Amino acid sequence: MASNTTGYQWQVDQGAGYTNISNGAPYSGATTATLTITGATARMNGYIYRVIASGLATPDAASNGATLTVNSPPSIIAQPSSSTIAAGGNTTFSVLASNTTGYQWQVDQGAGYTNISNGAPYSGATTATLTITGATARMNGYIYRVIASGLATPDAASNGATLTVNSPPSIIAQPSSSTIAAGGNTTFSVLASNTTGYQWQVDQGAGYTNISNGAPYSGATTATLTITGATARMNGYIYRVIASGLATPDAASNGATLTVNSPPSIIAQPSSSTIAAGGNTTFSVLASNTTGYQWQVDQGAGYTNISNGAPYSGATTATLKITGATAGMNGYIYRVIASGLATPYAVSNGAALTVNSPPTVTGVTNGGSYNVDKTIMFNKGTATLNGSAFISGSTVSAEGYYTLVVTDAAGNSTAVSFIIDKTAPVVSGVTNGGLYNVNKTITFNEGTATLNGS
Structure with missing residues (x-):
């Protein structure tokens, strides 16, 4: 408020000194007692305003400066x-x-x-x-x-x-163990969340080590490890995966075991056997990687499977037993088929059965009685007659009781007992051509008799 005034002039200092204000946006009332600012801008912040009041006398009066603060929005x-x-x-x-x-x-x-x-x-x-x-x-x-x-x-x-x-990686579905044949293929897979990478590892018996791609492995840094052409030495290897992500710790899966089944193999072959007719024997095999056995026999027309039943037992085991072999089985050949979890099955060598029959004696029969000389022959072995050496083809002439024992190289023996009796029976009570008017009692010292054919 000013006194003794006849006029006003508002001025602004924008930083370089005061200058007169003229009416015009944003100013009005520039020459009145009240300066009006309409629509102040942010750049006007800090402007200083004063008024010069003039009157009929000098000097003019200058007001103090008033600062305009223009607050801008954030x-x-x-x-x-x-x-x-x-x-x-x-x-x-x-x-x-x-x-x-x-x-x-x-x-x-x-x-x-x-x-x-x-x-x-x-x-x-x-x-x-x-x-x-x-x-x-x-x-x-x-x-x-x-x-x-x-x-x-x-x-x-x-x-x-x-x-x-x-979040750190998490195993949702664990890898499963796998069983394959040697030379076969398989995979181990895992399902995990929050992962950015995988690293498969194998424990060959001394702890886990990282797997690199290269036969037999592929997919070593993926969710699925592929094994192509597994070898028998890989049997029992344990596999797991380390799943990594953007957060720690990494997740380790459970271990999954690889079982590699090798085909059966014959370690010890069955051996041929020689026995006497009626004797017993066995054929045995030693094999690895087996789950079953099947014995076969070749009777001359090729191999056929054997079933348990006389004379056989153990037809599906490692040992075939023959009880009471007959002479007709001589020359039979036996082998076994060993089966397993992997193929091919193993076939053993053939083993021959030799069944030795006892020696055959001709010229006399066991229990026979003869009234003539007898020439005795046998087909094999050596013989004794009443304990003394006897040669096949020799003739026995003397009367007597004889026992011939023939033994072959396998120990088979044949015994024949017989009698040489060249003396005719003696009849008592009647004589040849005699006539009798009384009853006669007739006796004879040996043999059998007929009277008028009866």
Whole structure:
């Protein structure tokens, strides 16, 4: 308020000294007691205004300067950045803003933004930096932003920044053990979550070591390990996979065992056997990698399977037993088929059965009685007659009781007992050509008799 005035002139100092103001946006009333500013801009912040009051006398009166403060609304200068951490980890979201007097962080869990209050896992919810301590897996995908407020409106909302919480890898489906034949192929597979890579390992008996691609392995760093052409030496190897991800610890699967079945193999062949007719024997085999046996016999027309039943037992075991072999079985050939979990089956060598028959004696029969000289022959072996050596083809002439024993090289023997009796029986009570008028009692000293044919 001024006295003794006849006029006013408002001036502005924009930083380089005062200059007169003319009416025109944003100014009006530039030559009145009241300067009106309409639609002040942010650049006018800090301008200093004064008025020069003039009158009928000099000097003119200059008022004190009055500063114009123009508050701009908040503005985000640097947006918060998305963050990726492991479950249980810590992170921060920060913003750089101007013209602010306060901050309010918000989170969108999937249903829209809501204000965050301080309290685990959050701190700094009303500052320029939001701190998250011990993030959980369920927070994965949460979106964070800040509302920056100031002395002027509108408030400034930052862009959303996504929190990625990486959980450690987890095995969902374990690899299964596998059984194959030598030379066969197989795979070991795993199903895992939160993975970025795989490394298959093998334990050959001294602990797990990493597998590299190269025969017999492929897919060593994938979810499926392929084995092509497994060898017998790989039997019992144990396989597992290490699944890695963006978070630790890595996940190790259970071990899965590889069983490689080798085909059967004959270690010890059956041996041929020689026995006497009626005797017993066995044929045995020693084999590896077997689950079963089948004995076969070749009777002269090729091999056929043997079933248990006289004279055979143990037809499907490692030892075939023959009980009471007959002479007709002489020359039979026996072999075994050893089966296993892998092919081909193993076939043993053939083993011959020799059944020795006892010597055959001709010229006399056991229990025979003869009244003439007898020439005796036998087909094999050596003989004794009543304990003395006897040569085949020799003739026995003397009367007497004889026992011939013939023994062959296998120990088979034939015994024949016989009698040489050249003396006619003696008849008593009657004489040849005699006539009798009384009853006669007739006796004879040996043999049998007929009277008139009866």
